[in-house]
Amino acid sequence: MGLDYSYEIFTPPRNVAKALRRLAELAPQDRDAPPLPVTLPGGEQVTVPFTSHFKSEPVDCSAGGTLDLDTSLVIDADDVMRESFLQDLGRIDERGCVRVGYIYLTVRFSPAWHPDFASLQFTAATSAMSRMFERSANVRRVFTDLTAATGGVCCLLDTETETFDICWLNGETVDGETVPGTGFPRFGDLVAAWREPTERAGTTPVKDGA
Numbered sequence: 001m002g003l004d005y006s007y008e009i010f011t012p013p014r015n016v017a018k019a020l021r022r023l024a025e026l027a028p029q030d031r032d033a034p035p036l037p038v039t040l041p042g043g044e045q046v047t048v049p050f051t052s053h054f055k056s057e058p059v060d061c062s063a064g065g066t067l068d069l070d071t072s073l074v075i076d077a078d079d080v081m082r083e084s085f086l087q088d089l090g091r092i093d094e095r096g097c098v099r100v101g102y103i104y105l106t107v108r109f110s111p112a113w114h115p116d117f118a119s120l121q122f123t124a125a126t127s128a129m130s131r132m133f134e135r136s137a138n139v140r141r142v143f144t145d146l147t148a149a150t151g152g153v154c155c156l157l158d159t160e161t162e163t164f165d166i167c168w169l170n171g172e173t174v175d176g177e178t179v180p181g182t183g184f185p186r187f188g189d190l191v192a193a194w195r196e197p198t199e200r201a202g203t204t205p206v207k208d209g210a
Contacts, residue, residue: 005130005159006123007143007167011152012196013041013109013118019150020046020107026073026142028099038067041109050105064109071122072101078138085132100129100139114191117153134159144168153194170195 011019017040027049035047037058050069052059061067075081077098092098108119122143124130133139134157147155147168155168156179163178170193177183184190 003127003130003160004123005133005157006121007133007140008119008121008156008158009143009147009150009152010114010117010119010154010156010194011147011150012116015151016040016107016109016118016120017044017046019120019146019152020048022146022149023071023073023105024048024050026075026146028072028074031072036069040067061107061109066109067105067107069105069107070101071103071105072099073103073142074098075100075142076138078136080136081132081138084135085128100132101125103129113187117191117194130159133157140167144173151197153196154190166190169193171197 009019020038031049033049033051034056036050036052036056038046038048038052039058039060039062040046041062041064043062048069050071052067052069054070059067074097077086077092077096081098082092086092086098102125104123104125106121106123108121111117111119124133140157144155144167146152148171152168153170154166157165157167159165163180166174166177166179166181166184168174179187179190184193
């Protein structure tokens with residue numbers, strides 16, 4: 001079996017629409033697939049330049065559950081991507097960018113283990129892409145920037161080991177820290193530390209629902 005590394009962003013559910021719109025801005029502008037209408041919990045509608053299960057029929061998530069999208073993103077090529085992964089990715093365009101995809105996105109609107117936060121999990125489609133997820137600073141930056149721009153509280157990298165790399169936490173990039181780890185022995189300890197950026201000044205700790 002191949003590698004299935006993923007980045008996972010956690011954000012208040014009300015921010016999912018903003019995250020999807022920001023994600024659409026990172027997509028290639030020359031895709032052939034028609035726009036995909038998505039209805040989110042609460043009835044808000046978002047149109048994205050992706051497919052869901054490789055189809056373009058409207059997706060209704062008004063009752064919650066999960067949303068699956070097949071995404072492709074344009075990312076600035078760094079040295080890691082140039083040296084090791086261009087044969088898998090394709091050519092660099094005139095802006096120095098590479099199209100990366102498919103990246104499979106699963107949105108969970110109210111996961112049982114942290115129901116106050118939605119989860120956006122971006123999974124690499126191949127083993128080569130998984131290794132790039134782990135090694136490329138620019139790929140990592142795409143997901144931490146997306147976390148920051150859309151009011152996320154945490155971003156993790158899952159490399160299919162017993163620990164998750166913490167990439168972003170409460171408004172700050174993080175390097176060299178994991179969960180489980182010294183600072184957060186359990187995943188529930190990490191969840192309890194999450195703070196919503198817009199309410200940071202007067203918020204109280206999020207209770208561990210695990």
